[in-house]
Amino acid sequence: MKGFLMSLEKYIIATLFLLMAITIDAQKTTSVSIKAQATVIDKAEIELVTIKYLDIDAGMAVNGIINVSAKRDGQAGVMMVKGRPDANFRISFAPVVEIPNSAGKGSLSLKYEMFGYSSDNQGASEPIDAAARTLKINSDGKYYFWLGGLIDISKARPGKYEGEFTLEIEYI
């Protein structure tokens, strides 16, 4: 019994030392604070509306090349920005997108062409490159984009190709 108690005493002493040591060590914890953040924009402040989708048909190909002019063709996609009147904004987008074949293997590379203007006048629109560029919403709170593209289907596998175009907009 005495031996057991001595043994128990050793455990108790060891326990006390351990807890003390852990307490000391805990004080050596190194910490740093990382900021997590996001800015939310009111929906009413800016909105991107797709008026017409970019329609590409293999029958439009000439020598294996489909070319939809954003400035001249009726097949061009049309988008409109609705936002604060007279506000400056900039856009960015990926100028080249791989479009997967949803019915089989392979993909196609589509090079986008973007034109924009402050009113609904495709013929007067101006080219916009992918690099962020400052644009201005008109006094009615609108700005228009036309989307065309160049795509080579001469070596494409048979199938159905579907893609999407993402345009990012921010106020300046």
Next chain:
Amino acid sequence: MKRRISILFFLAVSSLLLTGKVMGQRVSFGLYATENIVLTPLGTGALDFNTKQHILLSGQTVTVNLADDATAILTITGRLDQEITVTIDAPGTLDLNVSNSIPLSVKFAYSNTGASTDVQAKLSATEMATGFTSATFPILRRASGLPAPPPTPSHSGYVAPTGTAYIFLYGTLGAVPTNAAAGFYSGNINVHVSYAKN
């Protein structure tokens, strides 16, 4: 915070089971506690969800994945012969004010392969499952072979070798409540690192 206390208690019980070695471990704790761990945020030092999605509207959800540029990155410099325990203490929301909050779910990954850049480190990072807030690992993962010998006890003139591991923070913000006010939402993710008590 509660989670860390329960881990410490578990370790204490486990050590008690190792009769005869208890005192040696106690001494070790004291020695290693004198070694500093240095945490250094890289880049902006922030997890900025607008880096992933510039325009964030009500109703939307943004997920920053490990592979994204928007991940927050930290380096941990410490002793190579010791394991470290990393604990992430993240808020459940990002807040604009008391009445406007967005749900936040933070994940983390670590890389201890001795990578020289954060880009290399990210490629070899180990992702922790959703909900895990703590991980224990060596600063430098052992590539192969037998386990390393016990750490060299500290003594006069001895400088323990150090190395660098990486921590990546990312996660999901949203969905932004439909009635959320526009503005700058923020919160602090606290990262705690200490030498593991093994």
